[in-house]
Amino acid sequence: SSLDFTSILNWAGQRRMSIRQASFYTREFLTQNGTNAVPHDLARSKVDFTDMIENGLVFGDAALGLPQTTGMSHAQDYVTFANGCTPLSAANCTTFADKLLTHGFHSALAEWLKKSRDMLAKYRNVTDTKQQSTAFVRDILSSADYEFLQKADEFYLLSAAKTSASLYNQEFDHTLDSIIDFFNVFGIAFVI
Numbered sequence: 415s416s417l418d419f420t421s422i423l424n425w426a427g428q429r430r431m432s433i434r435q436a437s438f439y440t441r442e443f444l445t446q447n448g449t450n451a452v453p454h455d456l457a458r459s460k461v462d463f464t465d466m467i468e469n470g471l472v473f474g475d476a477a478l479g480l481p482q483t484t485g486m487s488h489a490q491d492y493v494t495f496a497n498g499c500t501p502l503s504a505a506n507c508t509t510f511a512d513k514l515l516t517h518g519f520h521s522a523l524a525e526w527l528k529k530s531r532d533m534l535a536k537y538r539n540v541t542d543t544k545q546q547s548t549a550f551v552r553d554i555l556s557s558a559d560y561e562f563l564q565k566a567d568e569f570y571l572l573s574a575a576k577t578s579a580s581l582y583n584q585e586f587d588h589t590l591d592s593i594i595d596f597f598n599v600f601g602i603a604f605v606i
Contacts, residue, residue: 419586421479422471426579429467433523433575436460437567440530444537444554454538461530468523471578483582490581493574494520502573510570511562519574526566529559 439457446452469475472494474482484491493500498519499507507515515522537554554560 418479418481419582422481422483422582423579423586425467425471425478425480426575426582429464429471430572430575430579432460432464432467433567433571436464436527436530437563440534440563444533444560445551454534458531458534461527461534464523465527468520468527472520487581487585490578490585493578493581494518498522498570498574500573500577502576504569504573507570511566514566515570515574519571519578522566522574523571526563526571529563533559533563 436457439452439460442452443454443457466475467478470478470480472482472484474480484494495518496516498515498517498521503515504510511522511525514525533554540550
């Protein structure tokens with residue numbers, strides 16, 4: 415129904431912003447250098463919210479007003495489950511992180527969310543001033559997991575999320591065109 419599409423389009427757009435927020439708050443938590451500027455729970459809530467949106471868009475979530483979208487569109491399923499590399503992705507998308515995006519945007523985002531949670535948990539209870547030093551933050555920033563989080567966010571996930579949102583919009587347009595065609599035919603038949 416059109417209400418389902420309204421919800422789908424809304425949450426698909428929100429997912430892109432949610433990925434950015436989760437990335438920002440995770441990065442800020444990890445690099446706050448002991449200032450407690452961003453509480454762990456706030457960063458974690460942004461990651462969890464992104465996960466809820468993603469799973470709601472793919473598998474449905476009554477609380478979010480989302481129907482299951484798997485099977486709604488071949489192109490959407492392809493980006494979601496088969497290949498998250500899109501024309502908007504960086505050139506090396508198919509090789510990034512051991513070809514992660516070639517298993518679909520959903521898998522890539524799930525891995526990104528897992529690594530975000532893992533890093534947040536790892537550094538949650540750091541209280542030793544020595545651990546919160548500039549060298550400590552530098553070690554976080556140079557870690558393979560942090561590099562993965564940043565590159566995935568900057569070069570791959572947002573482009574896949576944007577493509578996915580566009581595909582939902584195209585499906586809505588196609589459905590709307592079909593409804594208009596139906597009413598045009600019905601209207602002509604009714605007049606005759």
